[in-house]
Amino acid sequence: MxxxxxxxxxxxxxxxxxxxxxxxxxxxxxxxxxxxxxxxxxxxxxxxxxxxxxxxxxxxxxxxxxxxxxxxxxxxxxxxERECTPYGSLDEFPEDFRSRALVLRAYDGDGEIVDATVAAAGEGERAAANFLDNPTVEEVHVRHPTYTCFDFKVVRG
Ligand SMILES: [Zn+2]
Structure with a gap:
């Protein structure tokens, strides 16, 4: 792709x-x-x-x-804490997250996990796309590489 x-x-x-x-x-x-x-x-x-x-x-x-x-x-x-502008470039990978490794978890439509990986810095978008090539996968969650806190979701356009 x-x-x-x-x-x-x-x-x-x-x-x-x-x-x-x-x-x-x-x-x-x-x-x-x-x-x-x-x-x-x-x-x-x-x-x-x-x-x-x-x-x-x-x-x-x-x-x-x-x-x-x-x-x-x-x-x-x-x-x-202050009001901020929600991310608006919904079809573009958030730039600030390109520079760090990311944990990606892929879930099906029932919210059950399908797959997971650690993507190197700059590889998150491609790794998410690869998961979403699988028709079973409905959404991919992007998380911090060490703390593993949730960052954002990736879905098909
Ligand atoms: Zn903000």
């Missing part, structure tokens, strides 16, 4: 804006945790930027799959 066709056929999906809006407004996440501010250079799961300078973030629990089976794990994610 060429890079051109990859760009046409993949979508890169940030967390729902409603999740971020409620966390910022209520300071409580969907799992009842009271949220506090963190300052650091983190990756925001709404705008899909990795900050270069320390910024204020909220840390909350998020479950990227519907709660249908044991694969529906809950984990920590950072979002900007």
């Amino acid at each position: 060429t890079d051109e066709s990859t760009k046409r056929t993949l979508r890169f999906i940030h967390i729902p804006e409603k999740v971020a809006e409620e966390a910022r407004r209520t300071r409580i996440d969907a799992f009842g945790h009271h949220l506090k501010s963190y300052q650091g250079r983190e990756s925001c799961r709404v705008c899909l930027n990795i900050s270069r300078e320390p910024e204020d973030f909220l840390l909350l629990s998020y479950r990227p799959l519907p709660d249908r089976n044991p694969y529906a794990e809950v984990g920590p994610i950072f979002i900007h």
